Amino acid sequence: MSRVLVDAGNAVCWSAVTVVWVVGALYNTAHAPRRRTRSRFGAAELIAVVVVAAMVGVIARGHWDGLEVGVSWFRILGLTVLVASTVFTLWARLSLGSMWNLAPTVKEDHQLRTRGPYAVTRHPIYTGLLGMLLGTTLLSGVGQWILLVPVGVVVLEAKIRAEEGLMVATFPDDYPRYRERVPQLVPGLFALRGRHSPSGQC
Numbered sequence: 173m174s175r176v177l178v179d180a181g182n183a184v185c186w187s188a189v190t191v192v193w194v195v196g197a198l199y200n201t202a203h204a205p206r207r208r209t210r211s212r213f214g215a216a217e218l219i220a221v222v223v224v225a226a227m228v229g230v231i232a233r234g235h236w237d238g239l240e241v242g243v244s245w246f247r248i249l250g251l252t253v254l255v256a257s258t259v260f261t262l263w264a265r266l267s268l269g270s271m272w273n274l275a276p277t278v279k280e281d282h283q284l285r286t287r288g289p290y291a292v293t294r295h296p297i298y299t300g301l302l303g304m305l306l307g308t309t310l311l312s313g314v315g316q317w318i319l320l321v322p323v324g325v326v327v328l329e330a331k332i333r334a335e336e337g338l339m340v341a342t343f344p345d346d347y348p349r350y351r352e353r354v355p356q357l358v359p360g361l362f363a364l365r366g367r368h369s370p371s372g373q374c
Contacts, residue, residue: 181251182308185258189304192262200270240315250310257307261300264289268297284343286350292359294350295335298328299357332356 241247265272267288289296305320339347355361 177251178247178311178313181254181311185254185304186308188258189261189265189301192265196265196272200272239318240313242313247311247313250307250312252307254304254307254311257300257303260289261297261304264296264300272297282342284339284346284350286354291354294354294356295328295332298332299359302328302357328357 267290268285271282271285293299302321302324305324309317309320336347336351343350
């Protein structure tokens, strides 16, 4: 796979998500419900983790060469994962609408989303973003890009903990039931676990 196609795939997918996020943020500024409760986790923590990861990647750049994979099918797999994850991420973001916020937030008349992508995972935007990071890593031939996935997991897990705390406090009856039937990040995880449990065996 040519370098141009690799760069174009990454650029188009990440640009699409960025544009939707920026337009959505501008729209929410004027039309979103007022904020009622907000977690302390926000942009500062996110930027700090990304900057540290970028510094590690640049400083140790020469040490990642042994991890590079140049096989075409490997990169095609990465492009497939990246495109599918981008579509899922945009679907989740558009489904959340004006309830979205950068930091974990509860707004006035906040509604618990449990349909569409939120019936697949409890945090479908994060599922999609992690899939995009994985897709970019594979499409780019791994190397130093391998840092993307663990950094993404650390950042998003911190946000998930904050969000779930807010959701339990806001929906003390509904959210625990929702959490029991829908996995956090990995689609189909509960079904797979049930299939391998003693009660799920024939």
